[in-house]
Amino acid sequence: MNLQTSNSPHISVLLNEVLEIFKDIHEGIIIDCTLGFGGHTKALLEQNKNIKIIGIDKDSDARNYACNLLQPYNDRFTCVAGGFGDKITELIAKYGKEIRGVLADIGVSSYQLDMPNRGFGFDSDILDMRMDSTNTFDAKYILNHYSSYDLEKIFSTYGELRESKKLAQLITQERTKKPFYFAKDFSVFLKSYFKNPKILPLVYQAIRIEVNQELEELKKLLNASLNLSDALLCVITFHSLEDRILKQTLKEYSQSCICDNSVFKCICGNNHQKGKLLTKKPIIPTPVEIKKNPRSRSAKMRCFHFQKLD
CATH class of the missing domain: 3.40.50.150 (Vaccinia Virus protein VP39)
Structure with missing residues (x-):
């Protein structure tokens, strides 16, 4: 490396x-x-x-x-x-x-932030964010499998987002049409609903904290x-x-x-x-x-x- x-x-x-x-x-x-x-x-x-x-x-x-x-x-x-x-x-x-x-x-x-294959960045090809690559639990799993309640909880607790409930509902609705696979697509999704530029880093922070405990x-x-x-x-x-x-x-x-x-x-x-x-x-x-x-x-x-x- x-x-x-x-x-x-x-x-x-x-x-x-x-x-x-x-x-x-x-x-x-x-x-x-x-x-x-x-x-x-x-x-x-x-x-x-x-x-x-x-x-x-x-x-x-x-x-x-x-x-x-x-x-x-x-x-x-x-x-x-x-x-x-x-x-x-x-x-x-x-x-x-x-x-x-x-x-x-x-x-x-x-x-970790800059390497696209680690999935930490907003424009990464994958949704990962694991500091330990042997861990099977990653960002993609959270976005596609967590309940709306659990998503709201991590966005509220780890991102301190006022829009946590709305965001969680939007994610659970969107993934029924198409699962989230790519960080850059997830970023586009976030930007389409939220104009506040602080939303993006706070959402990624919340997911990363959850992935790595x-x-x-x-x-x-x-x-x-x-x-x-x-x-x-x-x-x-x-x-x-x-x-x-x-x-x-x-x-x-x-x-x-x-x-x-x-x-x-x-x-x-x-x-x-x-x-x-x-x-x-x-x-x-x-x-x-x-x-x-x-x-x-x-x-x-x-x-x-x-x-x-x-």
């Missing part, structure tokens, strides 16, 4: 900021939950000379490219196939306190991170749904008192803090980075340091 087949070169988002956050880790293991094409991992291995990194990715194209790129670091780099939501739990259980940091850049890559993976990561000991967690999100979950969860992890607001006096013991929130406001790309890589403009990174477990 050659990255040059993509219309956009791969650029690691918030790279300098990631390096700054992890610069003081001099030993142990960092887990890159979303290895992608290895940009973050390569930079961290070059900066942090004595650490080891375990990279996770469900996309075989990305893994193959990253493994080739990172061959010079084979003594300090290990690649794991699969979704990070499940694998992170296994790795934390296996390596425990050796883990000093966890990084997750949970956006879809430029390569992206929010569930994030929730699994955050739950597994409670078993980290004296370790950093940094997560980069690209849309409000992910950032909302991340922001609220890290806020809860930083609170010592978990009593209900209606309680006048603390009765919980006031010792429930899991660590320290390092980013009261999210870290965002600089104007220079956004100019160089426009797709980075929606990126937000939040970081948390989990306290040492007994």
Whole structure:
């Protein structure tokens, strides 16, 4: 696989900021939950000379490219196939306190968006959107088999679309005449009924999240991170749904008192803090980075340091 087949070169988002956050880790293991094409991992291995990194990715194209790129670091780099939501739990259980940091850049890559045979783009020949190509569940299945109720639910929840009910009804009506097979035809269908240009990306976002269970993976990561000991967690999100979950969860992890607001006096013991929130406001790309890589403009990174477990 050659990255040059993509219309956009791969650029690691918030790279300098990631390096700054992890610069003081001099030993142990960092887990890159979303290895992608290895940009973050390569930079961290070059900066942090004595650490080891375990990279996770469900996309075989990305893994193959990253493994080739990172061959010079084979003594300090290990690649794991699969979704990070499940694998992170296994790795934390296996390596425990050796883990000093966890990084997750949970956006879809430029390569995935630009390659027509992956079916992520508005003008793709196919309806796919699978990050893991071995998964039998794809965008075409959702559009042609989900009930009107289920379609409305994903468009409302994952796309936050006011027109979710109308859209779901239109899809179920249209597919009785002709099933949806091609992304570019589906895009034409959407444009014929909705003039708001924001509809298209939000609909595709909703379908992609459902196909890859992206929010569930994030929730699994955050739950597994409670078993980290004296370790950093940094997560980069690209849309409000992910950032909302991340922001609220890290806020809860930083609170010592978990009593209900209606309680006048603390009765919980006031010792429930899991660590320290390092980013009261999210870290965002600089104007220079956004100019160089426009797709980075929606990126937000939040970081948390989990306290040492007994």
